[in-house]
Amino acid sequence: MAGRPREFDIEKVLVKARDAFWKNGYEGISMSDLVTLLGIASARIYAAFGSKEGLFRKAVEFYMEHEGGFVSKALLETNTVKEFVQQILLDAVELYTDNSKPKGCMVVLSAINCTEANNNIRLWLEELRHKQSILITKRIEQAIINNELPAVSDSQLLGDYVVNVLNGLAIQGRDGVPKERLIKMINFCMRLFP
Template structure:
């Protein structure tokens, strides 16, 4: 029998994934400890012993999302051979993520901001940091292509990065609202027009 206060043996990654799905579905505030116990298959003393608090569990679930789900976006962005292809690949990865059949839909970060976000400055800052990282990743890809000469030297890098990041958030919300994959793909396909005037022949 396990000692009092010590967590039972469980797969931490699997438990985090289940917690993530619960938070992703209903948000932080609306997800109770009872919901988490049911989703994770772990009793509440073990959850507290392993993760410290509901807030810390949410923070770890947020990192899990970035590492195991949203990581497809920067990978696609950086591996493409040119700017237009990079943006296409990023949006394709985003649409795939937002419409997965095994997740609640949309983007976990955007959903968490939209409703039932943690009422905590620290948690709010963690969510903002992930959004900033995505914006910085887009801006760095654009800046890299300016430096390489594939984009014009006067390309408005920050403005375009801001616009692309806003489109990503819009796609995530549209997916959450039930817009299908085909329509999301058509919307994201229009992004190529944004970069075309700045591409070198």
């Protein structure tokens, strides 16, 4: 026997949930807030996502498949490491300062500090950030192999530097630092890449 069909558009729900968690953080929005915001009974949210945490994880995955997926996108769209780094930093600034969305980065800012009860959320986001860092560092390693960067270059150091710039841009974007200033920071960072 088929279950009763959902009476809501899953993508619209994920967009609303994504924006709420992105703006307020995981612990900054309650299940009651989500019920009001989404216009769906809590029983339906639980049936579709299992829990608030399940909804959060799906919202983050949605973010990473769309706005937040700029590292994977740049890997496919660029030819040189300089183009790659520049594209991810510029895409980050565009996203983090976009007035039609919450500011900053959802993965960086939505659960930096959590109570012990939600430590698994913090650890999960930490793992997502770590995976992004590995992608960036591996691209830099490849650039050294391909002689795009000097053989003496430290791929881990350069990768960590780019990730730190990304994370700093997320915080400054959230804090309302103007886009023009953030782009100047990118131009300064790009001096490391010939």
